[in-house]
Amino acid sequence: MFYYFIRKIIFLIEPEVAHKLILKYLYSQHIQKIINFFLQPLPKKKIKCMGLIFDNVLGTAAGLDKNGEYIDVISKLGFSFIELGTVTPIAQIGNPKPRLFRLIHMEGIINRMGFNNLGVDNLIKNIKKSDFKGIIGINIGKNKDTSIQNAINDYLICIEKTYCYASYIAVNISSPNTTNLRNLQYGTMFDQLLMHIKKKQTEMCRKYSKYVPIAIKISPDLSTTEIIHISKKLIEYKIDAVIATNTTIDYSLIDNKKNNQKQNGGISGLPLQKKSTEIIHILSKILKNKIPIIGVGGINSVDSAQEKIQAGATLIQMYSGLIFHGPAIIRKIIRKV
Structure with a gap:
């Protein structure tokens, strides 16, 4: 109940500013001591996915900590894994502000961030400074100024740079906020992307004697036919996991009579x-357990988390649910799912 009182104050602040303030507040030494004192250890429910062992089913979705600045504090909330990013080869400011909007009446968020981040090299520096020894996923994307025809090179650069620091790498080809990015999910572009990614993974594995799994993050706006095609290609190229899903541009899902609907x-x-x-x-x-699914999108309760697992997800991630329900929801889900 305490969080819902605090939330009223938080929601008076512009969303992007509030996000940064909360993470900085949680990072303070005094708050860290309180967290360490009051939080009881969580039960460990070991789960194997992508060849990795996770302490429980729940992790963070990409976007919560784009630059890896708050790894240590986020890890103490109970998540079994943290997905950082989306990060690009070169730092970029993203789309013009304001670009993050709350749909308070329906627990939704609209964002058009545009892969704002400080670049892959900065992310690696922050990972090196972190004390967290758990599972870290690194979500990678292409720079805005890189043409869609040359996008594969951006992903290969990010794979090469992050390979030694990631537990797994998530390839983001489904954000609606970078022009033409979703085209990479279709046709020969998708084939070429998967082929080059697997080739780079094999090359890096031989170089470092370490296998780092690669997951592909897909859109929720795909047709059944497109999902079938993507699934077959994921199996063909032996991709390690699929993350379902990114954000949607289906505006029929929101109430057009409320604020921010436009x-x-x-x-x-x-x-x-x-x-x-x-x-x-x-x-x-379609996949029939040949490739694990990481479920994300609208998890805001124990029931919604269980629905994702029952639908076929091995692991789940959350972000928006944390904003609307606070850290307590993390521990509820971990204890009961």
């Missing part, structure tokens, strides 16, 4: 919940 960008949170679960269900039927 904002462009990807919708996350509760409005995305059913759609992402349906995608997981379709993937599960």
